[in-house]
Amino acid sequence: MILKTKLFGESYEFKDITELLAKANEKKSGDELLKIAAENSKERAAAKVVLANIKLSDLRENPVLDKSEDEVSKVIDELINERIYQEIKDWTVSDLREYILSHSTSGSDIRRISRALNGEMVAAVAKLMSNMDLVYGASKIKISSKANTVIGLDGCLSFRLQPNHPTDDLDGILASMMEGLSYGCGDAVIGINPVNDSVENTKAIMDFINDFMNKWEIPTQNCVLSHIKTQMKAVEAGASVSVLFQSIAGTESANKAFGVDEALLDSAYDLIKKHGNAPGPNLMYFETGQGSEMSLNTDHGIDEMTLEARTYGFAKKYKPFLVNNVSGFIGPETLYDGKQMIRANLEDHFMGKLTGLPMGMAPCYTNHTKMDQNDQETATMLLAMAGSNYYMGVPAGDDIMLSYQDTSFHDDATLRELVDRKPAPEFFEWLLKMGIMNEDGRLSAKAGDPSIFFKNGEVN
Template sequence: MRLKTKLFGSTYAFRDVKEVLAKANEEKSGDQLLGIAAGSVSERIAAKVVLSGLTLEELRKNPVIPYEEDEVTRVIDDFVNESIYREIKNWTVGSFREYILDHKTMGADILRISKGLTGEMVAAVAKLMSNMDLVYGASKIRVTGKANYEIGKAGTLSFRLQPNHPTDSIDGILASMMEGLSYGCGDAIIGINPVEDTVENTKRIMESIHQFMVKWKIPTQTCVLSHLSTQMQALQGGAPVSVFFQSVAGTEDANKAFGIDQELIDEAFQLIQRYGTAPGPNLMYFETGQGSEMSLNTDHGADEMTLEARTYGFAKRYRPFMVNNVSGFIGPETLFDGKQILRANLEDHFMGKLTGLPMGMAPCYTNHVNTDQNDQETATMLLAMAGANYYMGVPVGDDVMLSYQDTSYHDDATLRELLNLKPAEEFFQWQVTIGIMDERGRLTERAGDASLFLK
């Protein structure tokens, strides 16, 4: 395994694969805080040169956290399709990049290869790509998910309706739901982040949004984003649940900090299949984002992008309905500004798809980061070109409970019009029936009038 190269008269040598992966990463404040980032542009380029010559086999044999020490590493490695892996193990990372970007390579070809990959392989090839490469590579890959119906099909763009409320007021949640639905939002899922994470409150919200969905015959899915264990108890207590939600990470330690492990998610996976209200087969909803491990001091000295790719490898075990990336949610200690957030968004969307996941995106940011709405909208449009399955739908783009900025109901409608896309078919037909959309998928004059749900 060659871990050094000569560049512009200087020799650059790296200790191991973990260091090569870290120093080949584009500039990220989280890696800099850990002291693992490249010290110069030249060192970053040298690391990319070395990385391009490593084989996929060398990456599998050298995970950033050893198999014996980490549950995430074991889940990913044990899930590898050995027959496909043997076909590609001698590929270099550079040749893998060329394979993905070759115009003759189709999305189905890439998805087949994905069964033989680990997180380190996925991260490595993404580190060698430009922003346009990441958009182009991701645009080839289409992964759908089906709970009550299928989202992510060609010609569609879906949205999670996120009617959060700072006091968990049911009237407030329902009012926000009505507004979002009146703008064509909510075909991916109606998902509420509760303030109070208790079984009783979770059941109360679950029952309220489910009753509204049934009353208006809305063809969608519902979810309350309490901790997974809380949702499990609510479901066992008779609450109507379409899919289970949980944040996941790329190390065993980080998942433990979230209060989860493989055993708990395995149990939840079986529970939702047996008692959930949606037929599936995809009944899990995961949320991820670069930097969560370093913010919890559970990174093991690995870079945040590689750990994010490992997160997707862990999530793949559960065949999720949707995966939502929120890399801009933590703050400047992980991604300092709009440029870093944009890059992370494109990396994460591509890496998730390359892993074989149905990726949605939340190109979000907090108000203490050096970014703004224009940066966010640029990321949103690029990710739409790359084929993201869905985005968030937040009133005026400002979540009053979580205190961060995300895509608004108006952004959602604009993206569909820009790219000539429609909601998921079942939801679209319902929108036409109640007069919010026309047959072209454009909003009618009735759109935005939430009072129609009060009649």
């Protein structure tokens, strides 16, 4: 394994795979804060040259965290298909890039070899790609999933309806939920981030959404994004919910900081399979984002992009229904500006798809970061071209509980028109029945009017 090169008349040498991966990463404020980033563009280019010639076997045999010391590494390595790995282990990272981007390589071809890739391999190849490469590579990979309904099918684009409320007021949640549904949003999931993480409140919101779904025969899924331990207790208490949610990360220590580990997620997965209201087989929902490990001081000196790829490898074990990325949510200490946010979103979507996950995206930002709505919309449109399975749907694009900016109900409708996609099939039929959408997939004149759920001035 050669970790040095001469470039621009200068010699560059990297001490190990961890340093090489960090130096080859595009500029990120999080890596700079940890003082692991390339010092300049020349060193970054040199690192990419060296990385391009590293074999995939080198990346498996030299993980950034050893599987004997980190359960994320252990889980990822246990999932590798050994037969396929033997076929590609002598490929260089450059070979893998060329294979993915070849016009003769199909999405099925890519999905097959993805079974032999670990997080380090996935991150490495993404580091060698331009933004267009990331969009094109991801666009080939189609991954659908099913809880109550199926999302991610060809020609479909879905949205999570996110009617959060700053006091968990059920009437306030209902108002936002009805408005979102009236815009054709909610086919991925109706998911609430609660303020109060108690079992009682979590169960109440789960049942409230489920009752509304049943009353209006809405073909979708429900979820309440409390801590997974709280959700499990709510299910054990009889709550009706489709999928269980949890934020996860790319190191064992970061997951412990989130209050989870493999054993807990195994138990949650078994519980929702036995007591959830959806047939599945995909019943878990994970949220991730570059920089979460750094913000928890659990990064072990590893760059944020590589850790994000490892997060996806860990998530893969649970065959999730939804995975989405919120890399812009933390702030300027991880992604400083719009350019870094756009790049991170394209990387994350590509890496998730390459890992084999049904990726959705939340190209979001907070108001204290050097990003704005134009940056967010640019990322959103590029990700739509790349084939993101779903986005968020937030009233007016401003989450009044979490205090951040994301895609709005209006954005959702616009995106479907821009990329000529329709909602998930069952949900589309429901929208037609309700008169919210026309056969061509465009919103009707009734769209955006939540009074369709009212009768004599009261909710029907």
